Amino acid sequence: MSLFKNKLIVALPIIVLAIVFVFSLTVIPSINPAAKNLPVAIVNEDIGLSSGENMGSEIAKNIKMATASISEQPPIKWIEVRSEEAAKTGLDNQDYYAALIISKDFSASQASLASPEPVSPEIRIYINQGMNVTAANMSQQILTQMVNGLNEKMRTQLIAALDDKQGGTVTTKQAAALASPIVSKVIPVNTIGTNSANGNAPVSLFQPLWMGSLIGSLIFLLAKNKTKFANRKEKLQANGLQVVWGAILALVAGFGFSLFADSWGLNIPDFMNIALFLAIAYFAFFLMISAVFSWIGMGGMAIFVLFLFFGAPLLSFAPELLSPFYRDWVMSWLPMRFMVDGLRELFYFGEGLKMNHPTSVLMWIGIVSILVLLASALKPSRNTNEEQRKLEATS
Structure with a gap:
């Protein structure tokens, strides 16, 4: 047929394949998005114990080490911030996707867990929703998993301490503390609201x-x-x-x-x-x-x-x-x-x-x-x- 004497018609399969290839490149970013060095603020406000022990510092150190060991490009890039207020300012300035705050009485509360009147230490997690919902949700998931890991580790240590001290018997309050030795409080900031x-x-x-x-x-x-x-x-x-x-x-x-x-x-x-x-x-x-x-x-x-x-x-x-x-x-x-x-x-x-x-x-x-x-x-x-x-x- 004379139609197929046209060079463009003959080359059409290659042209179509080239166009499909070029536009298929737009799909690559959404195939497997992975977090790399998400900036997250970490604040240790723990004043420690009179003995000089500071569990907040240990917690912060362990969290950073756990993140760094994941890969060459860890999902979280920890940024030490001096106070909770400074971290909030950074969240409003879109410097961080999230912030992890170790409370002032963390060491004192942690020491009380083996006592008859246990008080669970608190970690506050601020999630900067408005900065980017996907990245903020990833940050929340990673931080929540870290706190869960700390809870498991502290629960094991607490059970061993109670076993030595009380022969394995626990009070009702101690049993409740064992369920969640560390209380994590997630606080969304710059929220996206509804219909957005x-x-x-x-x-x-x-x-x-x-x-x-x-x-x-x-x-x-x-x-x-x-x-x-x-x-x-x-x-x-x-x-x-x-x-x-x-x-x-x-x-x-x-x-x-x-x-x-x-x-x-x-x-x-x-x-x-x-x-x-x-x-x-x-x-x-x-x-x-x-x-x-x-x-x-x-x-x-x-x-x-x-x-x-x-x-x-x-x-x-x-x-x-x-x-x-x-x-x-x-x-x-x-x-x-x-x-x-x-x-x-x-x-x-x-x-x-x-x-x-x-x-x-x-x-x-x-x-x-x-x-x-x-x-x-x-x-x-x-x-x-x-x-x-x-x-x-x-x-």
């Missing part, structure tokens, strides 16, 4: 906004391609108009999208600030995409489609759950992660709209993109090049 897409509300808002900015930029590109500009001044004016119109589109998208999300049932804790931040993100993306389109045309579409397919699956993962390649060479280059980080602060950390790192980066993306977009007016147009070639051919 299981803590992924910032990620769920990315794709519609990205597609809106991509389509808006594409329509401007098609309209400008159909317009014949008499000179570079007209092109510059058109690009300036595109910037102004983009700002209007940003406000429409930011407030409209927030209204839609709220009506769908998504919990919008601060409508005005979230709407304005979404407008800033849309404007930055619109300008960035428009700037690329203004220089390379429709070929830029492939870049931003790949951004969408490769970026969307990564945004829900904490950096510590990704392989070094995806963390350092893919995640770190994604402009949309600043939108997600900024929304996370607005949704879960009670932060109002301010000039923080995500907002400032998005604004710098917009500023640089405006300059690149305006500079494209200096680029010779295709029509000008064709007319010049015709004049050279006739002369």
Whole structure:
């Protein structure tokens, strides 16, 4: 058949296989995410005993050693913090996924376990839900397992001590203490609340906004391609108009999208600030995409489609759950992660709209993109090049 004389048709199986392979790479990060060096604060407030013994220090030492022996890259990276209040501040600043606090009276309570009036020592575990739900849950699971291991070890020691001291007989209170020698209290902080897409509300808002900015930029590109500009001044004016119109589109998208999300049932804790931040993100993306389109045309579409397919699956993962390649060479280059980080602060950390790192980066993306977009007016147009070639051919 003449159809199969077409080289593209013959090469179609290889083309399809190549496309499937490229897009299959987006699945790799979600196959087996493993925690590596999750930053967790540890605070030992134990004042110890008058004899100088400090069980809190021993517990902290044993916990760190147990984690370090798991692998070359342990799941937890312990960060010693001086006080519980300092640890809470670090949680609010998104420095830690969790914090483990050893209480002030840990040694005294532990010493009382073999007495007629036992008091179980307490360990408090703060879980920073808003920072990243998956990583926070992993931290909670690891810390809970560690406390359970300590409980088993202390239970064995306590039974041996009671056996020597009381011949194996225990009081009702001692029996209750044996069930859980160490009391662990899990305290969620910066909670995700309800109707928040299981803590992924910032990620769920990315794709519609990205597609809106991509389509808006594409329509401007098609309209400008159909317009014949008499000179570079007209092109510059058109690009300036595109910037102004983009700002209007940003406000429409930011407030409209927030209204839609709220009506769908998504919990919008601060409508005005979230709407304005979404407008800033849309404007930055619109300008960035428009700037690329203004220089390379429709070929830029492939870049931003790949951004969408490769970026969307990564945004829900904490950096510590990704392989070094995806963390350092893919995640770190994604402009949309600043939108997600900024929304996370607005949704879960009670932060109002301010000039923080995500907002400032998005604004710098917009500023640089405006300059690149305006500079494209200096680029010779295709029509000008064709007319010049015709004049050279006739002369």
